[in-house]
Amino acid sequence: MEELKQRILAEATVLSHDVLKLDALLNQQVDPQLTMRMGQEFAELYRSEQITRVVTVESSGIPVAFATAYELGVPLVFARRKKTLLADPDALVERVPSFTKGIVTDIVLSQQFITAEDRILFIDDIIANGDAARGLVKIIQRSGATLVGVGIVIEKSFQNGAQSIREQGIRLDSLVKIASLDEGKITFA
Template structure:
């Protein structure tokens, strides 16, 4: 998506050679028109997959996953990062580290929303090392649902996340791939 690349070049900040700050694009502020365009693109790429639900991890993946689910006409599920008083005590759960947050959290999905009858599309904003993605993939597998693929807005291809998930035989579609953040420059694949 050329428009997304242009916006990233204009709005993103390079924090280190591993960290790209996308607050003005994905993680703090979102452009609804751009979000809907990305959702339509993911829906187009997975149109043939007979998806019954879209899934993501809270919170930054929610807008793009919502736009994708809306376009596909299916429900959206998001894995929670915090247990609440009304959370399903028997939820699927997985402990995952977060590269950008520098913490380990539990992600949880209620068993009532993810079943063996589901064909799910996993949408997320960024993939770096892929720890959160692998955690949610384990939850999907334990539920018996079929994972049809993973849609990523920004893949940092110089980190292992996207590659290791593809090595599992999972289809990964990235809207933008960043090959490097070296020398304060964003280099796209």
């Protein structure tokens, strides 16, 4: 997605050889028109797959997942990063480390919103090490639903997260692949 590449070059900040700050695009500010175009891209990739639900992890994946669900005409379900007092006592939970937050969190998805009959498209903003993605994949698999594929806005292909998902035989499509952040420069794959 050339438009997204240009926006990344213009608005992202390289913080280190493995950290890219995307607050202006995905993490704190959202461009609704660009987000809807990203959703359209994912919807086109998966339109023939009879998707019944789009799933993501809160919070930065929600806008693009919403746009994708809207384009596909299906519900969006998001996993929370912590249990609340109102959480489903039978919720599916997976403990995962967060590289950018430097902590371990629980990913929680209510069984009320995902069934064995569902065909799931998992959408997320970024994949680097892939801990959160692997956690949500495990939850989807435990639910009995069919994981049709994973759509990632930005794949850091120099880290092993996307590859670890693909090695499980799961389809993973990225809108943009970043090959390197070395010397403070963004290099696309």
